[in-house]
Amino acid sequence: MPEIQMREALNQAMCEEMQRDPDVFLIGEEVAEYDGAYKVSQGMLAKFGPMRVVDAPISESGFAGLGVGAAMVGMRPIIEFMTFSFSLVAFDQVVNNAPKIRHMSGGQLKVPIVFRGISGPGQQLGATHSWTVDALYTHVPGLKVVCPTTAYDAKGLLKTAIRDDDPVIFLENESMYGLRGEVPEKEYLLPFGKADIKREGSDCTVVAWGHCCLTALAAAEKLHKEHGIEVEVIDPRTLRPLDMPAIMASVQKTGYCVTVEEGYPQCGVGAEIAAQLQENSFDYLDNSVIRVAAMDVPMPYSKPLLQHVLPGVDRVADAIKKAIYFQG
Numbered sequence: 001m002p003e004i005q006m007r008e009a010l011n012q013a014m015c016e017e018m019q020r021d022p023d024v025f026l027i028g029e030e031v032a033e034y035d036g037a038y039k040v041s042q043g044m045l046a047k048f049g050p051m052r053v054v055d056a057p058i059s060e061s062g063f064a065g066l067g068v069g070a071a072m073v074g075m076r077p078i079i080e081f082m083t084f085s086f087s088l089v090a091f092d093q094v095v096n097n098a099p100k101i102r103h104m105s106g107g108q109l110k111v112p113i114v115f116r117g118i119s120g121p122g123q124q125l126g127a128t129h130s131w132t133v134d135a136l137y138t139h140v141p142g143l144k145v146v147c148p149t150t151a152y153d154a155k156g157l158l159k160t161a162i163r164d165d166d167p168v169i170f171l172e173n174e175s176m177y178g179l180r181g182e183v184p185e186k187e188y189l190l191p192f193g194k195a196d197i198k199r200e201g202s203d204c205t206v207v208a209w210g211h212c213c214l215t216a217l218a219a220a221e222k223l224h225k226e227h228g229i230e231v232e233v234i235d236p237r238t239l240r241p242l243d244m245p246a247i248m249a250s251v252q253k254t255g256y257c258v259t260v261e262e263g264y265p266q267c268g269v270g271a272e273i274a275a276q277l278q279e280n281s282f283d284y285l286d287n288s289v290i291r292v293a294a295m296d297v298p299m300p301y302s303k304p305l306l307q308h309v310l311p312g313v314d315r316v317a318d319a320i321k322k323a324i325y326f327q328g
Contacts, residue, residue: 001182007040009151009183010116010172013158014041014078016187018048021076024162027054027063028080028117037082038118038177064090064115068098071113076162081117084171085131098167099142110165116158119147120211120262121299121306122174130299132263134209137169138239138272144192145240147171149213151181153237156190164192173211193241197250201230204324205250207273208260209236212311216260219316227328231320239269247273248281255286256323260311265293290323292316 004012018024025048026041032055035042045053056063060081067077081087087094098111121130138145146161146168148154154172161168198213199220208216213235220231232250236243251257257277259270274289295309320326 001184003180004151004183005178005180006148006151006154006172007038007042007177009155009181010040010158011042011044012183013155013162015044015047017159017162018044018052023074024076024078025052025054026078026080027056027067029056029058029082031055031080036080038174040177041080060086060090061093064093065097067113068093068101068111071098071111071167072101072109076112078114078116078162081115083122083125083129084117084119084133085129087115087117087133088131094167094169095137095140095143099140102166103142111167112165114158114161114168114170116161116170117172118174119171120173121310124301124303124306125174125299126301127298132261132294133169134171134239134261134263135268138242138269143167143169143240144238145169145171146192146238147209148237149198149210149235151179151183153190153196153235155183156188157192157237159187160189160192163189171210176211176214190237192238193243194238195234195236195243195246197232197246198235199231199233201232201254203230203254204256204258204320205232205234205247205254206258206260206316206320207234207236207247207270209239210262212260212262215311215313215316218313219320222313222317223320227326229320229324229326242273244273244276244280248277248284251277251281252284255284257285257289258292258316258319258323259289260292260316262294262310264296265291266296268293287323287325290319292319
């Protein structure tokens with residue numbers, strides 16, 4: 001299989017779906033003439049023209065609302081937010097309209113729309129441009145929330161998202177766009193609600209997604225080399241629906257669990273996973289679930305401070321050792 005960057009995998013997914021279905025279109029700030037703020041939509045304007053790759057004004061509530069209306073009448077919009085921090089300007093459209101119209105119309109109307117873009121602190125974007133919105137949108141019934149870790153995941157999940165008849169929040173990470181991975185040339189789709197075991201192990205389960213999954217894998221390798229500890233890393237891929245059966249099966253094997261996320265600890269996704277494990281797998285846990293998250297402060301611009309606030313390899317490794325009572 002050829003190796004490509006994650007931004008190329010996302011580009012391929014959108015192009016393939018736009019070629020397959022004339023009702024799919026992309027709209028957002030700088031997606032057309034500029035080839036995308038992060039070059040995810042590079043070349044798409046030349047392929048599909050300005051009616052299907054549309055540069056929007058700086059008005060997230062406006063073009064998100066346009067997308068919801070277009071989806072209601074049969075189109076399949078892909079709405080790109082330059083950063084999901086800007087999606088908060090369109091919170092009414094994303095949270096109060098898109099996920100509720102199907103329910104409130106008694107199933108007469110569908111809203112097949114994808115909201116995608118970067119979530120999280122990225123590369124020193126400052127406090128107001130650094131929201132990790134995983135928990136915010138996972139809280140909302142009617143939304144599906146996707147967070148890919150690899151180029152392979154990104155392409156397969158985005159194609160599934162575009163074909164879904166309900167609104168999908170597709171969360172990317174700026175610092176991962178250039179990461180390369182194997183992606184099949186043959187078409188494939190990845191199902192929602194099915195976790196992936198990124199690393200098998202028997203001593204502790206770590207649940208992590210997106211950029212934090214890479215951090216968890218690095219911490220697992222560090223513990224393996226230094227202490228012979230075998231960590232199992234579970235990547236949920238989708239946070240809503242969440243594959244709790246896969247997470248519980250891993251915890252039943254290892255007896256311990258650590259969650260890792262770039263979001264804040266209070267009411268975070270890790271807190272939800274910990275609660276569900278306590279309710280459904282308590283007898284298999286030999287210690288409490290330990291959560292590793294961003295420190296509970298606005299994201300700093302300073303790079304050393306940002307690295308201190310976010311979960312790093314050493315902090316994750318220390319949490320795993322604490323979880324399994326390791327004294328070495």
